[in-house]
Amino acid sequence: MSAALLIIDVQKACCTNPSVAKEIEKLQYAYEHVFISRFVNKKSPLIPLTQWNGYDNEELAFAPAPHAVVFEKNIYSSFIDKLTAFDEIHLCGYDTDACIYKTALDLIEHNVRPIVLTDLCGSSCDHFHQIGLELLKRNIGIANLK
Numbered sequence: 584m585s586a587a588l589l590i591i592d593v594q595k596a597c598c599t600n601p602s603v604a605k606e607i608e609k610l611q612y613a614y615e616h617v618f619i620s621r622f623v624n625k626k627s628p629l630i631p632l633t634q635w636n637g638y639d640n641e642e643l644a645f646a647p648a649p650h651a652v653v654f655e656k657n658i659y660s661s662f663i664d665k666l667t668a669f670d671e672i673h674l675c676g677y678d679t680d681a682c683i684y685k686t687a688l689d690l691i692e693h694n695v696r697p698i699v700l701t702d703l704c705g706s707s708c709d710h711f712h713q714i715g716l717e718l719l720k721r722n723i724g725i726a727n728l729k
Contacts, residue, residue, distance in 0.1 A: 585616075585668075585669050585670050585671070586614070586669060586670065586671040586672070586673055586698070587614060587615075587616035587617065587618060587666065587669045587671075587672055587673070588610065588611060588613075588614040588616070588617045588618070588672075588673045588675070589617075589618045589619075589620070589661060589666065589672050589673065589674050589675075589676075589686065590607055590611065590617065590618070590619045590620070590651075590675055590676050591620050591661045591674060591675070591676030591677060591682050591683055591686060592620055592621065592622040592661070592676050592677045592678070592682050593607055593619075593643060593644050593645060593675075593676045593677060594621060594622065594641040594642060594643055594644060594677075595641060595642050595643070595644045596641050597622075597641075597677045597678065597707070598644040598677065598705075599677075599705050599706075599707060599708075600705055601644065603703055603704075603705055604644035604645045605645065606702075606703055607645055607675055607676070607703055608645035608646060610675070610700075610703065611647070611648045611651060612648055614673075615650075616650075616669065617647075617648055617650060617651040617652070618651070618652050618654070618661075618663070618665070618666065619643070619647050619651050619652070619653045619654070620653075620654055620655070620656050620661035620676075620682075621641075621643060621653060621654070621655050621656070622641075622655075622656060622657070622682070623641075623655045623656070623657055624657060625657060626657060652665070659681050659682050659685040659686075660682070660685045660686050660689045661682060661686045662686055662689035662690060662693070666690065666693070666695055667693050667694070667695060669695060670695065670696060671695065671696045671697075671698055672690055672695055672696070672697055672698070673698045673699075673700055673729075674686060674687060674697055674698065674699045674700065674704070675699075675700040675703035675704055676703070676704060677704070677705055677706065678705070678706040678707060678711065678712075678715070679699075679701075679704045679705060679706045679711070679712045679715030679716060679719070680706050680711040680712065680714050680715030680718070681706075681715070683699060683704055683715065683719075684715050684718055684719060684722075687699060687719060687722075687723050687727075688722060688723070691723060696727065697723055697727055698727055698728075698729055699719055699723070699727060699728050699729070700729055701716060701728050701729065704716075716728065
């Protein structure tokens with residue numbers, strides 16, 4: 584079974600716990616395949632709905648490994664077609680209640696098993712993180728939360 588690591592939106596402004604970014608920076612070297620999304624809120628369909636247009640050019644909170652594929656997105660999901668080449672995708676980053684949750688569901692719908700690395704995830708506050716974990720337990724199964 585092949586697995587890859589997907590690091591979601593660990594950018595300076597949204598990384599509420601700098602130690603998480605440091606752990607993620609180390610973790611990426613344990614994987615042969617690493618994908619990193621960077622949320623950029625340019626021309627996003629979210630702006631008219633949320634009235635929030637921050638993160639125009641927010642830097643990552645860690646140094647990507649040389650072998651990592653870094654890509655930008657302007658929606659909640661970090662799903663890209665390249666992820667379907669793997670049986671499992673291990674997810675970490677921000678926000679558990681939004682981008683991680685949506686990406687996990689999208690992976691399932693593309694026949695890829697999401698494994699959420701819960702200690703390496705977070706949200707703007709712990710309350711939203713805990714809600715995200717509860718929704719993930721319900722919708723992807725507790726066995727897929729590590």
